[in-house]
Amino acid sequence: MLTQVPRYHGWSLFGLLSLLVLLMTGLILLLNPDLVEATRSAIRATARTSFALFLAAFTASALAVLVPSPFTRSLVRERRFIGLAFAFSHLVHAILIYSYGQLNPEFWPGRTTVGNIPGSVGYLFILLMALTSFKTTARLIGPKPWKALHVSGMWVLAAVFTYSNFKRIPMSAWYVLPFGLMFSAIVIRLLGKIALKYKRSVRNALLTE
Numbered sequence: 001m002l003t004q005v006p007r008y009h010g011w012s013l014f015g016l017l018s019l020l021v022l023l024m025t026g027l028i029l030l031l032n033p034d035l036v037e038a039t040r041s042a043i044r045a046t047a048r049t050s051f052a053l054f055l056a057a058f059t060a061s062a063l064a065v066l067v068p069s070p071f072t073r074s075l076v077r078e079r080r081f082i083g084l085a086f087a088f089s090h091l092v093h094a095i096l097i098y099s100y101g102q103l104n105p106e107f108w109p110g111r112t113t114v115g116n117i118p119g120s121v122g123y124l125f126i127l128l129m130a131l132t133s134f135k136t137t138a139r140l141i142g143p144k145p146w147k148a149l150h151v152s153g154m155w156v157l158a159a160v161f162t163y164s165n166f167k168r169i170p171m172s173a174w175y176v177l178p179f180g181l182m183f184s185a186i187v188i189r190l191l192g193k194i195a196l197k198y199k200r201s202v203r204n205a206l207l208t209e
């Protein structure tokens with residue numbers, strides 16, 4: 001039987017997603033006549049592409065357990081490349097933040113050290129997770145530390161996204177939407193864990209019968 005291989009998978013999927021992020025950023029910068037405002041819009045837009053990619057990677061395993069289908073299984077298979085595309089999108093977010101700081105000298109003095117802590121911790125985890133997303137580096141740190149880093153990293157990033165969206169709700173009620181999406185993703189991930197445990201215990205009970 002022929003099994004259909006998705007057209008974009010592995011590095012080609014990473015390349016496509018990264019290209020789309022670059023294309024979107026380029027268009028925002030080109031189409032807005034005010035470069036300072038354009039850079040700020042591009043910061044927001046890359047935060048959103050990162051968020052979408054993060055949600056896909058964060059819920060992939062849970063969705064494959066809760067709603068098994070070729071699509072959810074391919075999400076699990078491509079999780080590493082979706083995660084790396086998320087890291088790429090956030091690299092663009094960082095470059096834009098740096099550029100915005102250069103264009104608008106009031107930006108960094110207007111921020112507090114405490115206010116920069118969640119984002120900086122988030123970036124530290126993105127860097128560590130991206131660096132250990134390759135066979136050689138993953139083998140170097142070993143399976144247990146790898147799992148600890150990647151599981152805790154996903155939860156740290158979920159917390160940063162929850163906080164980043166929550167703090168913007170007073171500025172615009174629209175931020176309830178990403179906040180709600182993040183909250184739903186957390187529920188899906190936890191339900192997936194419970195369902196997997198239940199499936200495993202049923203399988204073990206059947207085997208020992």
Ligand code: HEM
Nearest residue numbers: 040043044047048097116119120122123157160161164165
């Ligand atoms: C020190 C590191 C960081 C700085 C200085 C920073 C800075 C910014 C700035 C200036 C904006 C645009 C704000 C606006 O125009 O309203 C923004 C938006 C955002 N950032 Fe970052 N960021 C950092 C790290 C992160 C990280 C690690 C995450 C998530 C893992 C993140 C998620 C977001 C989100 C969700 C938005 C809102 C996008 C929207 O408007 O929909 N940021 N950030």
